[in-house]
Amino acid sequence: MPTLPPPSARQRRKEARPGELLDAALALFVEKGFAATRVEEVAARAGVSKGTLFLYFPSKEDLFKAVVRETIAGRLDEWNQELDAFEGSSAELLRYGLHSWWERIGMTPASGITKLIMSEARNFPEIAAFYEQEVIEPGDHLLRRVLQHGMDSGEFRPLNLELAVYSLIAPMIFLLMWKHSMAVCLPADKQFDPKAFLDSQIDLLLRGMLATPDAPTERTAP
Structure with a gap:
């Protein structure tokens, strides 16, 4: 059987734990405030896609509450x-x-x-x-x-x-x-x-x- 190539960095980061997303969100909320923080920025800092973030937290409000x-x-x-x-x-x-x-x-x-x-x-x-x-x-x-x-x-x-x-x-x-x-x-x-x-x-x-x-x-x- 052929050996499958190792997953890319993006693929590996899709399995990021919620804790990593919360750490990224906390840092951005403190740096920029609630209004100015965008979920895209949180996902990027955690190294995942916006879609992955929404799997755990349906909205920015839910993310902040968490x-x-x-x-x-x-x-x-x-x-x-x-x-x-x-x-x-x-x-x-x-x-x-x-x-x-x-x-x-x-x-x-x-x-x-x-x-x-x-x-x-x-x-x-x-x-x-x-x-x-x-x-x-x-x-x-x-x-x-x-x-x-x-x-x-x-x-x-x-x-x-x-x-x-x-x-x-x-x-x-x-x-x-x-x-x-x-x-x-x-x-x-x-x-x-x-x-x-x-x-x-x-x-x-x-x-x-x-x-x-x-x-x-x-x-x-x-």
């Missing part, structure tokens, strides 16, 4: 399980949670998704609603659990959980926006350590800014 589930939403189950098994104080849990968030999302290409959502949500309400359902709501729930854990143990005073959660989210969003905007433009001496920033924020939240928290705040005349 990227979010793979890189961000899927992490939330990990953190919920770690919260259940965590042994330590609520303050240690809070610090661990924010540090691990930075290591697993903030330091990865997926960190650019937040900036994309904030800049394009108004023009694409469907993906904004999806992000709210898949990431924001479960993330809020997870942070509420951490804060409730502190209140139940007596470590934290009674808190308005709805507002307290925003106090934790705000520095995280700031870091992501900074990383994908000003940080790429400023010289090295203007940069700062993200984990040190998170530690500073946690200390402010846990201790407040008053030297003696129970003392009344003095007002000075302008």
Whole structure:
């Protein structure tokens, strides 16, 4: 029997796994945004045809949703399980949670998704609603659990959980926006350590800014 020639590069790439397509899509979404990214570009970067991409993801919206589930939403189950098994104080849990968030999302290409959502949500309400359902709501729930854990143990005073959660989210969003905007433009001496920033924020939240928290705040005349 004659020996068949080895498949060409294009033929081999037709068997590309969905993970390779998601990696290519994530890179392009972060580089160019949702509106400017074309599925042809994603397929080309992954080394497959557009038709092959559509076998896995029927539309660009489906591709984006898969990227979010793979890189961000899927992490939330990990953190919920770690919260259940965590042994330590609520303050240690809070610090661990924010540090691990930075290591697993903030330091990865997926960190650019937040900036994309904030800049394009108004023009694409469907993906904004999806992000709210898949990431924001479960993330809020997870942070509420951490804060409730502190209140139940007596470590934290009674808190308005709805507002307290925003106090934790705000520095995280700031870091992501900074990383994908000003940080790429400023010289090295203007940069700062993200984990040190998170530690500073946690200390402010846990201790407040008053030297003696129970003392009344003095007002000075302008």
